[in-house]
């Protein structure tokens with residue numbers, strides 16, 4: 001279980017304070033307006049942003065003092081950080097060893113993940129020879145090959161068209177179930193996320209002010225979430 005309890009940071013413009021739990025085999029979608037603090041939350045978890053207090057633990061193990069590379073997490077951003085001069089194989093392999101020196105079993109791992117993600121026949125290509133969806137698959141494969149229990153995704157598929165976005169979300173769903181991952185997914189497409197997420201957390205002004213399953217989007221309680229979803233009080237009363 002990943003536990004955040006009043007995980008907080010004080011920035012001049014916004015105080016952040018997050019409480020959330022997430023179990024293995026679940027996807028939590030983080031939604032909310034621009035500037036609400038979704039990316040900062042992932043950066044705090046990954047060890048890339050300042051944390052001033054609160055609990056951050058995985059299965060009871062405190063994570064605060066771990067350097068980003070030592071945390072049981074891996075992050076995928078919208079610009080997937082692919083290396084354009086390297087092959088797809090190397091772009092995945094670099095998730096295991098920065099110098100690309102892989103043991104035979106690690107090489108096998110790269111091939112297995114590539115097959116699971118549907119890019120097994122593209123390993124010799126360079127990223128420029130791939131579609132946007134295929135590039136994001138490579139980024140996802142690089143994260144998965146590391147076999148970290150927590151996967152942090154910051155709008156990874158948002159530049160893709162809706163059908164492709166949903167296809168990749170379904171792929172993410174299957175991998176989450178199969179590997180028992182704890183996934184936190186920042187998204188600007190709440191309805192789509194609700195189709196694959198177990199849990200939705202609405203971030204507003206540095207806090208999670210409402211959370212629950214997909215029904216949250218059908219019956220939001222706070223005026224902030226109603227406004228975010230574009231649902232006015234008048235329409236509710238109709």
Ligand SMILES: Nc1ncnc2c1ncn2[C@@H]1O[C@H](COP(=O)(O)OP(=O)(O)OP(=O)(O)O)[C@@H](O)[C@H]1O
Pocket residue numbers: 011012013014032033034035036037038039040041049
């Ligand atoms: N290093 C920092 N220094 C100062 N303020 C920061 C820092 N990091 C985050 N913040 C504050 O956190 C706020 C939230 O930013 P964040 O990028 O996390 O929002 P977001 O919900 O991810 O927005 P978007 O959907 O546009 O990506 C910022 O407006 C800023 O006030």
